[in-house]
Amino acid sequence: MTDDAAVETRTDTDADGGTGTGGRPDTRPTKIMYVAEATAHGGRDGYISSQDGQIDLKVAMPPAMGGDGDGTNPEQLFAAGYSSCFHNALVLVGRRAGFDLTGSTVAAKVGIGPNRQRGYGLAVALSVSLPIIDQAVAAKLVDAAHQVCPYSNATRDNIDVTIVLG
Numbered sequence: 001m002t003d004d005a006a007v008e009t010r011t012d013t014d015a016d017g018g019t020g021t022g023g024r025p026d027t028r029p030t031k032i033m034y035v036a037e038a039t040a041h042g043g044r045d046g047y048i049s050s051q052d053g054q055i056d057l058k059v060a061m062p063p064a065m066g067g068d069g070d071g072t073n074p075e076q077l078f079a080a081g082y083s084s085c086f087h088n089a090l091v092l093v094g095r096r097a098g099f100d101l102t103g104s105t106v107a108a109k110v111g112i113g114p115n116r117q118r119g120y121g122l123a124v125a126l127s128v129s130l131p132i133i134d135q136a137v138a139a140k141l142v143d144a145a146h147q148v149c150p151y152s153n154a155t156r157d158n159i160d161v162t163i164v165l166g
Contacts, residue, residue: 024156024157027150027153027154027156036050037050037051037052038050038051038055039051040059042059043059044059044060044061044067044073044074045059045060045061045067046058046059047059047071048077057071057072058070058071058072059071059072059073059074060072060073061073062075065112075110075111075112075122076110078108078110078122078124079108079109079110079124080108081151082108082110082124082126082151082155083106083107083108083126084106085149085150085151086106086108086126086128086145086146086149086151086152087104087105087106088149089145089146089148089149089152090104090106090128090130090141090142090145091104092145092148093141093144093145093148094133094141097141097144099133099137099141100132101130101133101141102132103129103131103132104128104129104130104131104133105128105129106126106127106128106129107126107127107129108124108125108126108127109124109125109127110122110123110124111123111124111125121159122155122159123159123160123161123162124155124159124160124161124162125161125162125163125164126161126162126163126164127164127166128142128163128164128165128166129166130142130165135165138165139165142163142165146161146163
């Protein structure tokens with residue numbers, strides 16, 4: 001990736017005809033429209049900053065993982081990013097289908113814990129509220145948003161993502 005945000009990311013296809021690994025749909029971008037830049041200093045007990053100065057945060061291990069909790073953590077940031085992105089995808093598919101999703105919300109919980117490979121893994125639970133939409137229609141919109149959202153596409157088949165419509 002270069003500094004030119006409009007650069008094409010690839011022009012070739014995979015050996016499976018461009019469907020992605022394992023025959024799954026290829027959800028990689030064909031064109032990069034924006035590049036976010038952030039730098040971590042000190043890992044989970046330090047600080048993070050974005051290149052544009054919009055983020056300048058202290059990070060700390062949460063108490064549940066042995067830290068003092070005196071700062072944000074990557075899981076909170078991931079939850080904020082995923083919920084915001086999914087909500088935007090939901091509004092987009094709702095608008096395309098002719099629905100006004102005013103008053104809708106998406107909340108995310110991101111869990112972290114050890115995995116079987118002696119590393120760590122994540123699990124996500126999204127809670128979607130569409131108070132003025134019929135439940136059957138809401139479920140279809142949520143399913144469509146899950147196909148559109150870049151976070152959903154990045155995590156699909158990599159981590160458990162549960163979506164609860166409430």
